Amino acid sequence: MTHARQKSPVPLVLGCGFPDRGDDAAGLFVARRLKQLGWDAREQSGEVAALLTAFEQGGPNRTVILVDAVQSGAPPGTVIRWDARAKPLPRESFHRSVHGLGVAEAVELARVLGKLPGSLLIYGIEGASFEAGAPPCPEVLAGVEEAVRRILEEV
Numbered sequence: 175m176t177h178a179r180q181k182s183p184v185p186l187v188l189g190c191g192f193p194d195r196g197d198d199a200a201g202l203f204v205a206r207r208l209k210q211l212g213w214d215a216r217e218q219s220g221e222v223a224a225l226l227t228a229f230e231q232g233g234p235n236r237t238v239i240l241v242d243a244v245q246s247g248a249p250p251g252t253v254i255r256w257d258a259r260a261k262p263l264p265r266e267s268f269h270r271s272v273h274g275l276g277v278a279e280a281v282e283l284a285r286v287l288g289k290l291p292g293s294l295l296i297y298g299i300e301g302a303s304f305e306a307g308a309p310p311c312p313e314v315l316a317g318v319e320e321a322v323r324r325i326l327e328e329v
Contacts, residue, residue, distance in 0.1 A: 183233075183235060183236045183237075184213065184214055185213070185214070185236065185237040185238065185239050185329050186214050186215075186216070186228070186231065186232050186236060186237070186238045186239070186291075187204070187205055187208050187209075187213055187214065187215035187216070187238075187239045187240075187241065187325070188201075188205070188215075188216055188218045188225070188228050188238065188239070188240045188241070189201035189202045189203070189204050189205025189206070189208075189215060189216070189217050189218065189241050189242075190202075190217075190218045190219065190220035190225075190240060190241065190242040190243075190277060191217075191219075191220065191242060191243055192219065194306060194307060195304050195305065195306055195308070196301070196302075196303040196304050196305050196308035196309065196310055196311070197243050197250070197299075197301030197302055197303050197304055197310050197311060197314040198243045198301060198304045199243075199310055200241070200242070200243040200299040200301060200310065200314050200317065200318055200321075201218075201220075201240075201241040201242040201243060201299070202217050203310070203315070203318040204241040204297070204299075204318055204321050204322055204325070205217050205241065207318065207319075207322045208322060208325065211326075216228065220242060220276050220277050220280075221275075221280075222275045222276075222279060222280040222283060225240075225277065225280035225281075225284075226280060226283065226284055226287075226289060229280075229284050229289055229290060229291050229294070230289055232291030232292070232294075233291060233292065234291065234292045235292045236291055236292055236293075237291070237292065237293040237294075237295065237329065238291040238293065238294050238295070239295045239296075239297065239325055239329075240258075240277065240294065240295070240296050240297070241296075241297045241298075241299065241321055241325075242268060242277050242296070242297075242298060242299075243298070243299055243300075243301035243304070243314070244267040244268055244298030244299065244300055244301065245267060245300070245301060246264070246266075246267040246298065246300060248300045249300060249313070250300050250301060250302040250311055250313040250314055250317070251299065251300060251311075251312075251313030251314050251315075251316050251317035251320070252299070252300040252317065253297060253298070253299055253300075253317050253320045253321045253324060254267075254297070254298040254299075254300070255295065255296070255297050255298075255324070256295070256296040256298070257293075257294070257295060257296075258281050258285075258290070258294040258295070258296050259290060259293065259294055262278075262281075262282060262285075263277070263278040263281055263282075263296060264278070265278040265279070267298060268298075277296070281294065281296070295328070297321045297324070297325065299314060299317040299318060299321055300314075300317065301314055302314070
């Protein structure tokens with residue numbers, strides 16, 4: 175007797191960033207690209223309250239994939255992946271919002287509150303320029319395509 179494999183819910187993709195701040199838009203570009211491919215992909219600013227709400231919508235059985243620009247010291251466009259359920263994120267790599275808190279803090283708050291989704295994967299795209307009005311650099315745009323490719327392969 176064969177058993178049909180139960181299909182897991184479609185992942186929720188959260189692309190974080192601001193569209194007018196150069197490389198900070200990387201996560202938004204990934205979300206837009208995956209949305210074009212029919213995924214449940216949403217744009218987020220990276221504010222803690224909005225992320226906590228999105229994590230809860232993910233629920234205990236859904237994979238949530240969050241994509242954001244990072245500054246880890248790697249070359250621009252480098253794609254880094256973390257499993258946020260396995261260990262805390264490196265806070266120094268993530269931008270903080272104007273309110274002083276950002277993605278890393280939202281993940282840790284969700285962990286403390288028991289609100290992490292069943293699976294939380296973080297893709298960081300190394301940025302170089304975050305100045306208002308600047309376009310994203312070519313390396314980051316290549317990193318966006320790399321992140322999309324890796325997400326499609328993983329899920």
